[in-house]
Amino acid sequence: MGIINRTPDSFYAAARHVDLDDALGRAAAMIDEGVDIVDVGGVRAGQQGEWVTESAEIDRVRPFLEALREQFPGLIVSLDTWRAEVASACAGMFDLVNDTWAGADPDLVLVAARERTGYVVSHTGGLPPRTDPHGVDYGPGDGVLDDVLRVLSAGAERAVASGVAREAVLLDPTLDFGKTTLNSLRLVGTTDRVVALGYPVLMAISRKDFVGETLDLGIDDRLEGTLAATAIAAWQGATVFRAHDVRATRRVLDMVASIRGDRPPARCERGR
Numbered sequence: 121m122g123i124i125n126r127t128p129d130s131f132y133a134a135a136r137h138v139d140l141d142d143a144l145g146r147a148a149a150m151i152d153e154g155v156d157i158v159d160v161g162g163v164r165a166g167q168q169g170e171w172v173t174e175s176a177e178i179d180r181v182r183p184f185l186e187a188l189r190e191q192f193p194g195l196i197v198s199l200d201t202w203r204a205e206v207a208s209a210c211a212g213m214f215d216l217v218n219d220t221w222a223g224a225d226p227d228l229v230l231v232a233a234r235e236r237t238g239y240v241v242s243h244t245g246g247l248p249p250r251t252d253p254h255g256v257d258y259g260p261g262d263g264v265l266d267d268v269l270r271v272l273s274a275g276a277e278r279a280v281a282s283g284v285a286r287e288a289v290l291l292d293p294t295l296d297f298g299k300t301t302l303n304s305l306r307l308v309g310t311t312d313r314v315v316a317l318g319y320p321v322l323m324a325i326s327r328k329d330f331v332g333e334t335l336d337l338g339i340d341d342r343l344e345g346t347l348a349a350t351a352i353a354a355w356q357g358a359t360v361f362r363a364h365d366v367r368a369t370r371r372v373l374d375m376v377a378s379i380r381g382d383r384p385p386a387r388c389e390r391g392r
Contacts, residue, residue, distance in 0.1 A: 121157040121198060121362045122150040123326065126180040129169040132327050132339050135364050143184050144191060151192065154370035159218055159362055160184060161200035165297070167250050177201065178209045185213035198240075202249050207231040216240065218322075220294065221249040223275060233283030240290045240322055241275035243268045245298025253298050264303040265310050268293045269317065276319055290360060292322040296329050304330035308349045315357035323353045324362040326369075347372050355380065 124143055125135045137143035147158055162180035163172045172180075181199065188197055189212075198216040201207055204227035207217055211231070216238035219228050223241075232239040245256060245267070258264040272291045279289050293314055295304040307314075314321050325331070331345040332338065343365055350361055350369060354376040363369040377383035 121159050121322070121360055122147075122153075122155040122366045123159050123161070123362060123364050124150075124184075125164075126160065126162045126184055127164050127169075127172075129164050131164065131166060131168075132364055138180075140183060140187060144187055147188060147192060147195070150366045151195065153367035155366045157196040157198050157216065157360070158188065159198040159200050160188070160214075161218075162206070163201070163250070165220065165250065167252050171250075174203055174205045177203065177206050181206070182210050182213070185210050189213055198238075202228065204228040204231050207235075211235055216288075216290075218292075220244075220292075220297070220324075221247075222271065222294070223278070224249050229279050229282045229284065232279070236285070238288040238290060239279050239284045240292050241272055241279060241319075242292045242294040242297070243271045243275075244294055247298045251298075253296075253300070256298060256300050256303065258303065262306070262310075264299065264306060265313060268307060269313060272314065273317055276317070286319075289319050290322045291317060291319045292324060295323070295325060299330075301330040301333040304328070305334065308353055311353040311356040311358050320360060321353075321358040322360040322362065323350070323358045325349045325353065326362060326364045343368065351376050 123135050124137050124146055128138050130136045137146050160181055162177040197214045198218045199214040200218040202221035202224045204225045208231050217232040218240045220242050222244040229239055258267050276289050280286050293307045326346050327339050327342040331342045335345045350372050354373055361369055378385055
């Protein structure tokens, strides 16, 4: 899942694609690099930057979604929003709703059901949209894992009850959102527990703060840490990875899949 942000203030500058032609060019490049899904967002996740209204978010994402449908009709498109109004305004232009703020707008899942799209269930520790974590405490032991499993399971059941096809529900433990660095590390290490809930698992790891804090690195230097965490999660069964660096992520996932026995090598000539 390649990331294209239609925002001027995304935390990773290389993912900012405000100009329409620039965004389309990046989508074409991602396809060449092996992307399966393109995730389109119009609002920065964190609390920094200006507040973006529903109408402004629509103005940012809808023209690009329309252009994607026209130029790349076979591409799977994900809309990254927490607002039902935005998803409704873009009806027919996306295949997946990436609800990154855990149902903050309870009508958003109903839009996904009405449009017969996929739906991502997320976990944010109860924080409202665009809130950075502070004073996070899930209690002793595996409190964060227990809370993630409970919230994701309930969210998946609600999505299915709302009319989303069970096979179209994805679970995202939502690293960094409402979590400390230790929380996110623990969740990567226990990805298999989320997989065991029985739905496809999406991991949004790319260049996040838990990677930066773990290695004491700035955003531009977090690729290797991102890929290490990606490999760990993929080995445990996660299947969708939201990524800025598509080519590198594709190669890591292909290698992990081959080691797991899920993908044959591209060629096998050595020793013959």
